[in-house]
Amino acid sequence: MIWNETIECMSRKEMEKLQSIRLKQVVDKVYYNCEPYRKRMQEAGITPNNIRSIHDISKLPFTSKKDLRDYYPFGLLSSPMSEIVRVHASSGTTGKPIVVGYTRKDLDVWKEVGARCFTAYGLGKNDVIQVSYGYGLFTGGLGAHGAVETIGGTVVPASSGNTDKQIMLMHDLGVKGLACTPSYALYLAEALEKSEYKREEFQLKVGVFGAEPWTDEMRRELESKLGIKAYDIYGLTEVIGPGVGHECEFQNGTHLCEDHFFPEIINPETGEPVKKGEIGELVFTTLTKEGMPLVRFRTRDLTSLNYEPCACGRTSVRMGRILGRSDDMLIIRGVNVFPSQVESVICEMEELEPHYFIEVDRINNMDTLEIQVEVNENFYSDEISKMLDLKKRIAHKLQSVLGIQPDIRLMEPRSIERSQGKAKRVNDKRKLQ
Ligand code: DLL
Secondary structure, rough: OEEEEEEOOHHHHHHHHHHHHHHHHHHHHHHOHHHHHHHHHHHOOHHHHHOOHHHHHHHOOOEEEHHHHOOOOOOOOOOOHEEEEEEEEEEOOOOOOOEEEEOOOOOOOOHHHHHHHHHOOOOOOOOEEEEEEOOOHHHHHHHHHHHHHEEEEEOOOOOOOOOOHHHHHHHHHHOOOEOHHHHHHHHHHHHHOOOOOOOHOOOOOEEEEEEEOHHHHHHHHHHHHOOOOEEEEEEEEEOEEEEEEEEOOOOOOOOEEOOOOOEEEEEOOOEHHHHHHHHHHHHEEEEEOOOOOOOOOOEEEEOOOOOOOOOOOOOOOOOOEOOOOOOOOEEEEEEOOOOHHHHHHHHHHEEEEEEEEEEEEEEEOOEEEEEEEEEEEOOOOOOHHHHHHHHHHHHHHHHHHHOOOEEEEEEOOOOOOOOOOOOOOOOHHHHHH
């Protein structure tokens, strides 16, 4: 099912036309209503008259996370406070959070894109959908909540935590769709197995997973453990929240709602656009936002874009999996390592559980990489030779994917801490030294 066929299946040419009109509007808006943008454009020698179509977008200066911190809390608003009806915030790793203001129309846009997502997952007004993303300043809970109400589904606003109650609600209310982080879904799957209920007693069929990077191997793991189809939902606070993009029934890339959020991929070092299909940093320009429109916002997420038409009939550009944030990338002994690479290897080995933790340190001026991973109950053994052999095989597989040799620490089943929101899977002790 498609929520807004006119837009979602529009020809590429029509889409470019619409994006061009909207880009001009948003550039006007920020130039005349937001001092920092006007200044930045003046420094670059650009006025709104220089922007005639979407192809002129690369003339505009970038906006960064640092800008959002520097103008904390409301310096980048382009609408008066009297028009702002809600704020959300994302807690950065250091210091003050990033605060985003929404007008009533921004909330409508959010509901519209959210409705496109949940419809693409095959959910509708006859379905009960549990939202187990956190409610509050985080955009996950209220964002998914608005989307479910818009498609007319029955929302169960469970928020995160209290796992036993989550399972009881899912069971008793006949929940068909579960929206939460993939790591919390794993946790729920485990708890469900141990619960008093049998899997067949649940109506659960669809997972709406996002807010953190996850791999196709993790998808397979979740789909088989929960007996569902697991779909990606992408978004970020600065741009709006969940709903910037979604998968369709073909699960072959994340369709971006590009009539509202225009994507580009740049080389993170040079800032230049990469060649079509290449991996680089994702940059968004919001084309319709009023409260805090963003022009060429550098997300730090690394991915690629595919403009080929999709079998589902949607013409919108599809984004590949997020490899990680450029600031999540670990450089170990000079080699770039992403946690998602570790995840893909671990999820493929039946002897292992999909729970892992990466610890990086520097000992005697040498980087060390330790990967802690849980052994599946059926394979866990007291026999040293068996465990040593398993360790060797994991290390070998990881070395061929990562290009460096990690130390492997086998952990007992259920010994790695579970996450109820975004998982923390890396401890880079070098940063503390
Ligand atoms: O995580 C919004 C969201 C809530 C998305 C619920 C999906 C579901 P932030 O807290 O600002 O917003 O974090 C945004 O999380 O830049 C990515 O690095 C990462 N991220 C979000 N969705 C995905 C995804 C929300 N589907 C940051 N795959 C983004 C990979 C994701 N990474």
